[in-house]
Amino acid sequence: MTRETGLLGAGDIRRLAGELGVRPTKKLGQNFVLDAGTVQRIVRAAAVGSDDVVLEVGPGLGSLTLALLPVVGGVIAVEIDPVLAGRLPETAAEFAPAVADRLAVVRADAMAVGREDLPGPAPTALVANLPYNVAVPVVLHLLEELPSLDRVLIMVQAEVAERLAARPGSKVYGVPSVKASWYAQVRRAGSVGRAVFWPVPNVDSGLVSLVRREPPQTSASRREVFAVVDAAFAQRRKTLRAALASWAGTAARAEEILRAAGIDPSLRGEQLDVEDFAKIAENAG
Template sequence: MDDVGRDIVSLLGPTDIRILANKLGLRPTKRLGQNFVIDGGTVRRIVRTAELDPDDVVIEVGPGLGSLTLALLEQAAKVIAVEIDPVLAEQLPRTVADRLPEASGRISVVPADALRVRPEDLGEPLPTALVANLPYNVAVPVVLHLLQVLPTLRKGLVMVQAEVADRLAARPGSKVYGVPSIKAAWYADVRKAGPVGRTVFWPAPNVDSGLVALVRRDPPATAASREEVFAVVDAAFAQRRKTLRAALASWAGTAVRAEEILRAAGIDPASRGEQLDVADFARIAEAAVTPEGVPGRG
């Protein structure tokens, strides 16, 4: 069967989505961020942009009724679908068996909250790629959590609210650069991968969406831990308008100590958090935890 014919058979269209939702008595809820993709072209675009290899094991968060899941199964070795809604989690394997029966053995459904999922919940092999239409209200925490607990993830492509896409991919100096930008950069190179309109969803959200691509890389070399670096980031942006000397005063103990740490790290105390990249924050954290790095310590 050619690709066009295959799409007609396997992918879910708008009518299929509504029929399935009615069958399940499903009313998408804002609480769970349920906006289902109903456009086959968008689904194919997501999978194509994700650049999956045939041996990739994909983790999909919030598969919903399975629109994206089916397209992923046509490209990847396996899909691990993490679904918090028990009704949807129970239905997804049936949908795959009906629409793409040859892939039934390559779908694993984990009925769980993605914010609490651990490697041992997923079985083997562990995921190598994250591809998902993420609920808007938990998109950033989910991405950061999965990058943290799943070092096997080499790449990702997530669809998120357009504003969130801007923040995740922002660079130093940008007005939207902040905590999500820096924490994501700890794990990966992050870039925007294109806009997505509202009409491809059911129900249509009140905001536009965007695709964000991630490619895993090593974090900055530092003697400080991830938790210590992230604590500096959180403190720097808790009072975004203040200089780092002032913003980090509570974190360091005093403004004087904050200035000592910043100077030891080679950072101007009069600068602001939005001017620094993740490596700069790593140097600040390292200076704070290395006695010989800060005058008056040791």
């Protein structure tokens, strides 16, 4: 689509990048979306509306931002790059003047952002094209720090999408799968080809939807449960009795805890769901 519709086209993106002297960097995991249809698809998949305040991480030149602004009540864009953060309000004013006042830009590292760093009403949804190298820690950090977030729709590397949405027993089920499921119901929400990005990455991307749910009912804390998860997958080829030996103190103590939790010590971590890990942590007390 073109400027008249308020979205960036490929020519607009290259012009803006040229004006700013910006080239996407691997260090920051930047890949700018050139295709307006893709950002519209992301907004539809996010199912956000006028009652939502959307948190966007890594808005870059503003492709997704401009697709969100006409649809939602507000966008809080968190951008670590000072040049991109400084230009984004101007881009909104140029391409979407009627709704540019819905945008607030926070220059910050998303991994260090808490509620006190964000202006206005608390965000209700996270919608973002996340840098591949920090996608999982960013999502987990924001779900923990911002309980107001009840929905997440992210575009990430396809492999990351598979891991986040994996179920117990899957070959790619692991720490990201379990920790994400502590906070939310997670599912794949579509695939995105590499040709819609600049520069073109070496991998395809995927959309992941997370809808917040209550964490498992347990007397163990989140940190305690996550410590069990980390230990179980640190040596994922080993049985739980062996993998949890260091965490529990001894293999015998690990077996004792597992049996008290009603879990077979000969199983492996990839066979357990988040509720199982919560039971283990609870019975370690």
